[in-house]
Amino acid sequence: MIGGGMPARDIPEGPLVVGTDGSEDSLDAVRWAADLAARRNRALRIVHAYTIVIGYATELPPTQEVRDSIEAEAKQFVAAAEQEAKLTAPGVRVETALIDNDAVPALVRESASACMVVLGASGRGGFLGRLIGSTAVAVTSHAECPVAVIRRREDGTTAPLDGPVVVGVDGSPVSEEAIAVAFREAALRGVPLVAVNAWLDVEYDSTFTQRVYVEDGPQEQEQQRMLAERLAGWQEHYPDVEVERVTVLDRPRHQLLERSQTASLVVVGSRGRGGFRGLLLGSTSQALIYHAQCPVLVVRNT
Incomplete structure (x- = not known):
């Protein structure tokens, strides 16, 4: 019994889950998560969630060409993130997932079996000038495991690795x-x-x-x-x-x-x-x- 009479907490089982959407902020999250996964000797699970929606002006479903284009882009995002993870931590075990769902419910569901969810501070879906993407806020609110939001300094540099x-x-x-x-x-x-x-x-x-x-x-x-x-x-x-x-x-x-x-x-x-x-x-x-x-x-x- 330690910590004011509290029992020692074990590190939760499961991989580190990192969400990616192709943005630079999400790649920051991938690099941070890959380094931590290597330190913890855990698998890194790279997740990209996407939905193929019907446009406002029509009730017709998207064509197969549109579906193929969206899926191809999703695969490119995941492949780029996987490459970045392996460059950051060459020995890290990487698995990937393309999920046909909105990002928030997909990542919250992933959190049930993860030891941590890692997200960038903003993403491609955010409006110009917003400080943080709505996905990060919503996932942090509802996740079943710790959530890391990867932020940089005001001048755009990354936080010092040797900082406390x-x-x-x-x-x-x-x-x-x-x-x-x-x-x-x-x-x-x-x-x-x-x-x-x-x-x-x-x-x-x-x-x-x-x-x-x-x-x-x-x-x-x-x-x-x-x-x-x-x-x-x-x-x-x-x-x-x-x-x-x-x-x-x-x-x-x-x-x-x-x-x-x-x-x-x-x-x-x-x-x-x-x-x-x-x-x-x-x-x-x-x-x-x-x-x-x-x-x-x-x-x-x-």
């Missing part, structure tokens, strides 16, 4: 899952772990609100104690992972976005203790998916 893994900790059940995943990812990469407990847990802070929190010294001590307790068992389980504890009076999203500038990965729960019941994604995880400057791994409570 940053994890948000708030004491919620899904936060426990995030800690377990974050330690595992830091150990795989051989990088430090930064555990952040930002405890200004309100949406709109004010000078009055901050004064109340600052004057409540026992609460700050309680937050520090909670963070130490949550990390203690995991530090024993991963003794080679250097850990930095951060307890700060600030909104979680602000702290995690700031630290994403130098991180190799940010790990966060899908919905923390401050979320409303019924929401599939909390405000912090959504903000990271939209604005982080490194890959974001969203973990669900299992």
Whole structure:
């Protein structure tokens, strides 16, 4: 029993699933997933989902020529992704799938047997100027396994490979899952772990609100104690992972976005203790998916 009395989590069985649509962002996702699959000694499953729809102006089904053209393009996308994966990680086991379905239900279904789903931050179907494709948001909301959304920095460069893994900790059940995943990812990469407990847990802070929190010294001590307790068992389980504890009076999203500038990965729960019941994604995880400057791994409570 480790991690505040929680049992050690095994890495879920199944391949890493990566979605591709031929875009450069999806190829970023393929490269990231191939490298991780090689580190974990897992198969990489490259998935392209497509539908052949009837046009708005007619009820006639598409011609065979149209079907053949769409299928040929789909095969090209998958072949290019497979080649990129093998260039990135020559020894990785690759399997591919062309799925005749909309992307979101196809990838959510894949998540049921995957250890992780990996997606690019936007795709070919997105509107110009959108920060993230609707597919990534929907899959992250509904998947049955962790989902990684691969983002670049604002200047277009990729996140540093030697940057720390940053994890948000708030004491919620899904936060426990995030800690377990974050330690595992830091150990795989051989990088430090930064555990952040930002405890200004309100949406709109004010000078009055901050004064109340600052004057409540026992609460700050309680937050520090909670963070130490949550990390203690995991530090024993991963003794080679250097850990930095951060307890700060600030909104979680602000702290995690700031630290994403130098991180190799940010790990966060899908919905923390401050979320409303019924929401599939909390405000912090959504903000990271939209604005982080490194890959974001969203973990669900299992």
